[in-house]
Each structure stands twice: as C-alpha cells, then as structure tokens.
Amino acid sequence: MQFLRWLLFRRIRKGGELLGIVRKHYHHQRDVLPAKNLAELEAAMAEYEKVLRSPQTTKAQLRAASDKFEETAHRWLKPYPHAAYRDNFESLLGTVVIIFAFKTFFATPMEIPTGSAQPTYYGITHEDLRDKPGVAFPTGLQRVWERVAKGVSYYEVVAEADGPLEGISEPVKQIGFGKIGLGKKIAIRVGGREYPISFAPEDPPYKLSLIDQNTGRPYKSFFKKGEYIVRCRVVSGDRLFVERLTYNFRKPRRGEYFVFQSTGIPGTTQGTHYIKRLIAMGGEKVRIGDDRHVYIDGKRLEKTDPGFEKIYSFDTNKPAADSQYSGHVNGTVYGAAYRQWFLSVPHGGIAKGDLESSADQSTAFMQSNVGRNFPDEKTVYEVRPNTYLGFGDNTMSSADGRAWGVVPREKVIGKSLFVMWPFTSRWGF
DSSP states (O other): OHHHHHHHOHHHHHHHHHHHHHHHHHHHHTTTSOHHHHHHHHHHHHHHHHHHHOTTOOHHHHHHHHHHHHHHHHHHSOOOTTHHHHHHHHHHHHHHHHHHHHHHHTEEEEEOOSSTTTTTSOOOEEEEOTTOTTSOOOOHHHHHHHHHHHOEEEEEEEOSSOEEEEEEOOOEEEEEETTEEEEEEEEEEETTEEEEESSOOSSHHHHTTSBOTTTOOBSOOEEOTTOEEEEEEEEOOOEEEEEOSGGGTSOOOTTOEEEEEOTTOTTSOTTSEEEEEEEEETTOEEEEOTTSOEEETTEEOOTTSTTOTTTTOOOTTSOOOTTSOOOOOOHHHHHHHHHHHHHHSOOSSOOHHHHHHHHHHHHHHHHHHHTSSOSSTTOOEEOOTTEEEEEOSOTTSOOSHHHHOOEEGGGEEEEEEEEEESSSSSOBO
C-alpha cells in the first residue's frame, strides 16, 4: 500500500527524500553530536515517518509536518561547508560507481577492430577509390553527417610533384585529453614533400590503401604529379555492448558469438578483446571440408543449426568472397579464392606484373596462416578440454581458430548484446 502511495503521489516521494537526507546526515554526525541533539532528531524522524506513512494524512498536514521536520533538522544538525559542492560530488561519485559496476558485472562496451565478423558485425573497413574517379565525395554537412552518424570518413591526397613513396609519420594526437584521443594527424612523405592528413584512421598505412598488410610492400611505390596518393573511403567498426552475466550461469553454446581476452593466447594481438562465433567445444573433433562446411565428430554443420542460418546459406556456384557469408574454408580452398579476389580489387594503378607478384606473396602468406590448423579437408583438429574453438563469419578475412587454435574457458568474458554505433545502419540488438 505504501509503495502504491509513493508511486501515485509526488508529495509522498518528496517526503521520503527529505526523510532519507536527514537520516543520512544523522548517521554521518551521530559520533559528534550531543546526546540531546540525537534524541531530538530521533524523535523528529519517528514522528515524521509516522505522518508520512499514515493513509489519513492530508496534503496540508504533510506540508506542515515537512516544514516542522526540516526546521528541527536545521536546528540540531551541523551545517557542512560548501554543501552544494559536497552534494554534487556525492552524486557524481555515485554515478561513477554505478557505471563501473554496470561495466564490470553486466555489460561492457567494445569496438570491433577488424572485418573478421562481417557481415554480422563490421570492423574498420577501407575501399581504395584511386581507380574510381567517378565516385564523388560528400561535402559540407553531408560529410559531417556521414562521419558522425554512419562512421564513414573520406580521404583524398593528390601528388604535387613526381616522387617515390618515402613513408608515413607517426600519428600525433589532434584532439583529446590524457590518453583519450578523438583524432590523430599524420603526414605522408612523397618525393621529399609532406602531405598532412587530419583525423586519420587506425593503422593508416593499411587503411589508407598504401601498403599491403600481409606482405608489408607498397601497392604503388612511385607517384606522378596529379596522381592520387590516397583516395579512399574508411568505415569505422561497430561499437557494441558485451553482456557479461549469462556465462556466469551457463556455458557458451555452439553458434553464439562470444567475446574473450586475447592476453596469453599465442598468435593473437595481446591486450585486447576478440569476438568469434563458437564452433566447437572441448573434446570434439573438427575438420573443414572442401564443401565449405565444418564437420563436428563427423557430422556436418548445416544452415538449420542455430547460429549458422546465414553462414551456410551461400551460393555453392560462387567462390568464397570477402565480407560475405561463404561458409568456412580450409587452407586449400582459401588459397584459390583469395588469389582470385586479390586480383579483382583495385590497387591504385599497379602494373600487371607487380600485381601478380603481390598476389602470389600475399596468397602464400595468408594461406599458410589460415591453414595452419586446417590445411585441407582431411585434417582433423581435436579441441582440448576446457577450451573453445571460434571462427569469424568472414571466412576469407578472419584471424581465428584456424590459425591460432583454441580459447581457454577462463578467457571468455561474455556474449555480444547490442550495437550502439553507428546509428543509421546496424544499431540495435
């Protein structure tokens, strides 16, 4: 009954707040107040609470009781210096504690750094547009909207004179406070000149399509006056909440996306978090067929299995492709599909011979990495007890268990929950 009155009547809620404030200050000061003051306050609190809880109390009676109670509190409690600052600090501190508790025990934010989960979750992706001069870049407010709401940035640099690509300066924080940066500035050196770029993306040599991340070689090493050094579109990765509660009560299930800490797992980037779809659990035997399906203890995973509806809905007449649901590939299938894809995408006007050489080197590197544990369809990989095997949905561009193996159970921190940014495309559960 009292809760219903509190819910329906604002005066009851305000009276409860007043009683709570006085009671808090009473407990704070009870070791320094004289016995007479404490007795007066205790009696006043008991009397006021009785009036507050009584269903017969009228609005006028409650107002009079509140005035009398507040007067008694002012008379016997010691005033605090700078009371407004104190209250504001307490409120701020309480908010910070709630945020940290929520982040630690319920949900924590995470940024998808790479494209290994695409098209389910998007990491930082980039498109080289040097061979597509017809693609127009937005300007003015439209460009601001693209960046803020969609996470899409555009970069364009034109060579002012002939010269070789000499390197890129270390990123310098442009806007920020402490370790928190909202943007970084770099400079591309070509033929002794520097071309500054503001608000550069992470890993600018790769994301600006200057250097092949797999081989470390420039896509184009010499630029003529008027040629594009950089002309690309970069899309920021999804920011999502990771739910940390469920796995305290049950184990992850096959087909779920799970998030884990990378520290201590050989072959991964240390000190960060990864997100993968759970493929197999401890004790299971896994192989990847040339049909692009995973087999668990001899049984093929199908699109009818929970979590794999989209992954195995691919067109069998088309090769595996980047950022598309294409099943899962082993090293042999990967090598053939990757070289075909590499030669099909633009690389800034590179000569055919150089492009073929880059394709061979990049394919060899990627095939040996992806196929480390699954080089062909005959290889069977056994998952160790108390570990999980996870793959990315973007089977043509995912560093996952095919390369570095399993994830210990204690490294798992939670499951994907909610995409909070960008707002205009994949926002939501």
